[in-house]
Amino acid sequence: MWIKTKLTDRNVLVSVAFLVIAPTVAHLLFSWRGFAPVDDGFTLAYSRRILEGQVPHHDFIIIRPFLSPLIHTPFVLFGGEYTYWLSRFFVWFQFACVSWAWVSIVNRAFDNPFNSTTKIVVALISFAASVHYFVLTAWHxxxxxxxxxxxxWMLLTRRHTTSRVVGYLLIAAAYLCKQSFLFVAPLSVLLLGDWREKKYWLTIALPAAVYCAYLVATGSLSEAVLQLASQSGIVSTGVGSYLNLGILLGILAGYGSMFLLSTSTLPLPHIEPISRYVGACLLTIVPAFFIAVGLYRGTLGTVSFGVVGMVLGIVLYRVSSRVTRVEGKVPIALIALLLAWSTSLSVGYNWPTLLLGPLFTILIAFAYSMSESLDPRFIRSTLAIAGVAIVLSFGVSRPYYIYREQPSSGLTExxxxxxxxxxxxYTNPNTYDFLVDLDNAADEVSARNRTYVIIPDVPGYWVQARQTNPLPLDWPQPVELSNQYLVDRVTKELEAKRGETTILVQKVQAFDLADGFVPLDDDQYEVVKYVRANFSKTDETEFFELYE
Known part of the structure; x- marks a missing residue:
């Protein structure tokens, strides 16, 4: 009992150390770098609306469930002038939690092949691979x-019924952040063998029931249906994007590596040792090399499909060969694949890269599960090489590939x-000049006792702006306004505010500010076209036209 308690205390200490140190170091090194006046602050702007008492779907348009903005309300409420900086720390913390959770999940499913040091190394690799150069902002x-x-993690490491209920509740809550996670909870119940228990089905249905009850109580059910069903690209993003060479090569590599690692499949004893080492390299060194290169070159999206294919290939091998001693590992691999697929259902980021770290963790665990037939020094060496390569590549790529920004050397403002x-x-001079011009224009409009509207970008300006956004949407761009009903709702609100509102219309593309000033293509933005056709231009600044 004393030994068990001591080990538990040590595990808790290691966990807390990683979850504090890793995100803190990353935050201090990288969080100051860059601001993209498109995605940055989009979710936080919704958080502000909720804090102001606005009813989601009814008072403002949101094409996803609103749990994600709700999660981030404390940073808007208490952040003040430090809102973005503090919010970015929480994003680092989220990635650290995801990495550590999956290291713990995999370690438990694979009968604890990792000691404390190995867990930290694998978690760092996972952290670097998953966060890579992804935009550092609150995101659904x-x-x-x-x-x-x-x-x-709760389902795999906690056996009490209460813990399992909470675990399934958290998994189900994910679909209230984004609809793409809808399949994760029910398939997890099936894969983990809990499908006979009614309480778990009721648990995963509870978030949806509460959400629907809220919509009915606030009179926003019909609006919510129109908004939540406005996107329909699951075939192209969820199927078509996965029909690629990377997936196929990954499947072959994953299947082949397990074939080589399984000693019973090779009848020639003198070849067995070599084949096992080749298989271990295929599982660790080869994907680590491609991940490191993908980080360095900014092409990690393509690599992530290959890693998905490798995990899928391993699953196919285990199922086809009916290896019973690893049956418990297959459900975890499938849940990871399902979660990776769910994160990739996106118009703007259609890759499974956000789960790249946990997927690579599974590859490492499969190699470690065969370690009894390999030299332990070889396994440790391959992990060290993988860790150094990936973490160093992350350290080089993160300051260079900054979303919609110049490299760090150009972030002078x-x-x-x-x-x-x-x-x-800090940001680049182009984005800085654009935001200064916007801030000055907003101040001039406010000085005339008029409210202002900003279209089509810069949703992040509203997070802590002195004035509330009078429109029902902070980012009126095609993804958020994908049908005419939603466009009409915004334009009707503009008409209702005519005479008391000044509309600030960008003259340049916010997406391209880091590279230069590209004229805005108003054909992409229905609301901009409407304003220019139906309102009168009264003034203009360097980067904005003013309409009333």
Whole structure:
């Protein structure tokens, strides 16, 4: 009992150390770098609306369930001028939790092949691979992945019924962050063998029931249906994007590696040792090399499909060969694949890269599960090589590949006093000039006792702006306004505010500011076209036209 308690205390200490140190170091090194006046602050702007008492779907348009903005409300409420900087720390923490959760999940499913040191190394690799150069902002996909990972961790490491109920509840809550996670909870119940228990089916249905009850109580059910059903690209993003060479090569590599590692499949004894080492290299060194190169070259999306294929190939081998002693590992691999697929259902980021770290963790665990037939020094060496390569590549790529930004050397301008809530954040001179011009224009409009509207981008300006956004949407762009009904709702609100509102219309593309000033293509933005056709231009600045 004393030994067990001591080991538990040590595991808790190691866990806390990783979850504090890893995100803190990453935050201090990288969180100040860059601001993209498109995605940045999009979720936080919704959080502000909720804090102001606005009813989701009824008072404003949101094409996803609103749990994600709800999660981030504390940073808007208490963040003040440091909102973005503090919010970014939480995003780092979420990625650290996902990485550590999956290391713990895999370690339990594979009969504890990792000691404390190995767990830290694997978690660092997973952390670097998953966060890679992804935009560092509060985001619904990250929130869903975070909740589902914590829930899966509870299911695998806690055996009490209460813990399992909480675990399934967290996994189910992920679909209230984004609809793409809808299949994760029911398939997890099936894969983990709990399908006979009615209480778990009721548990995963509970978040949906509560959400629907809220919609009915607030009179927003019909609006919610129209908004939540406005996107319909699951075939192209969820099927078509996976029909590629990377997946096929990954399946062959994963299947082949397990074939080589399984000693019973080779009848020639003198070949067995060599084949096992080749198989172990295929599982560890080869994907680590491609991940490191993908990080360095900014092509990790393509690599992630290959790693998905490898895990799928391993599953296919285990199922086809009916190896009973690893049957418990297959459900975990399938849940990881399902979660990776769910995160990839996106118009703007259609890759399973956010789950790349946990998927690579599974590859490492399969290699470790065969370690009794391999030299332990070889296994440790391959892990060390993989860790050094991936973490170093992350350290090089993260300051260079910054979402919609110049490399770090070009981030010379502080957003303190320019972007509300942007203290400690630095950007490039182009984006800085654009935001200064916007801030000055907003101040001039406010000085005339008029409210202002900003279209079509810069949703992050509203997070801590002095004025509330009078429109029912902070980012009126095609993905968020994918049908005419939603477009009409925005334009009707503009008409209702005519005479008291000044509309600030961008003259340049916010997506391209880091590279230069590209004229705005208003054909992409229905709301911009409407304003230019139905309102009168009264003034203009360097980067904005003013309509009334």
């Amino acid at each position: 996909t990250v929130d869903g992945m975070f909740l589902a990972s914590i829930g899966t 502080s957003l303190d006093g320019v972007l509300p809530g942007g203290r400690f954040i």
